[in-house]
Amino acid sequence: MLAGRSGSELSHDQFYASDPKTLVLSCLGAMGNGKSSLLNAICDEQIYRTGRGAEPITRHVEAVMRPWSNPPVSRYCQLIDTPGMCDSSARDRANMQECVRYFKSLSFGVSAFLLVFNINDTRLDAYTQNMLSLFEQLLGREFWKYVILVFTHVDEHNRDLLEDNIDVLTDPSEGFVPELRRVFRLDERTFDPPMVFLTTQRLRYNAYAQRHLQQLYNSVVQLEKDRGNKKFTCGWFNQILSTPTEDQKSNFIISSVRGALGSIRSAFTGGGSWCAMQ
Ligand SMILES: Nc1nc2c(ncn2[C@@H]2O[C@H](COP(=O)(O)OP(=O)(O)OP(=O)(O)O)[C@@H](O)[C@H]2O)c(=O)[nH]1
Ligand SMILES: [Mg+2]
16 A cells, blocks of 8 residues: 555555556446457556456456556556446445445546447437437536547558548547537537547557557546646545545445436436446
8 A cells, every 4th residue: 555645645656646647547438349449558567357248348347557558658647447337226236346446446536438339330329329428417517518429440451441531520520529419408618629540459560550559558548648747537536535444435335326417317218328438
């Protein structure tokens, strides 16, 4: 255990996550979009299990501290991978525990939320909408300023075929960002995210793949500069940090998430269960 800013005891990872030089990156997105593959690509290590199937491959929130290695840039990152957290009901105990782990790991501040889509299926599904609504509810609208949109499966051999998709997605008035602004009633000042198109496959010795991961790194660093080198934080995170014991933190997060889910359910017509990712 190490001493944190407030004198409280922090785990090794928490200590480094609270260091302003550490990048804290959280992947979010629907099942199978390539979240775990992206984090593996960043640190150039097969840390997270990846794959495709009827069930989500990632089952638990996991955070690891690694150097950003693709490209090698001498920055440490806390890489937070996520499963679907609340897939059927907020009352599901296991899902709630994932929410607790997740928000505790974010509470020291977040450099960027990497919202991951597969370029071959960029629908804004109900689950993703509900997840983003929950984030807005808990974290406030400022969190939108820390979102980076990442489109995976832009493999080199497909790139030419995907150019039209990319043009549609990046269209300034009809594209993906204006669509998100319409759905969440955001203006350009609040939501003007970088969009990065990349492949997470066969990165070694592949200039094409590495160039696009470099673009992602540049986007993260640019975001950091634009936000005055301040990680995202909010009143709710501060409340988590100042809650004395781990059990009390957990209870506080659970009651906040339940409260927020209640208001999202009444605001959305399409079902209302929140699933973070799937
Ligand atoms: N061709 C190609 N395949 C990719 C790319 N990114 C991910 N994949 C594949 O897509 C599948 C899903 O990738 P994962 O990284 O496991 O996706 P995930 O979002 O973590 O999935 P869950 O944990 O189940 O939610 C795997 O078979 C990956 O190898 C990419 O850029 N190009
Ligand atoms: Mg995964």
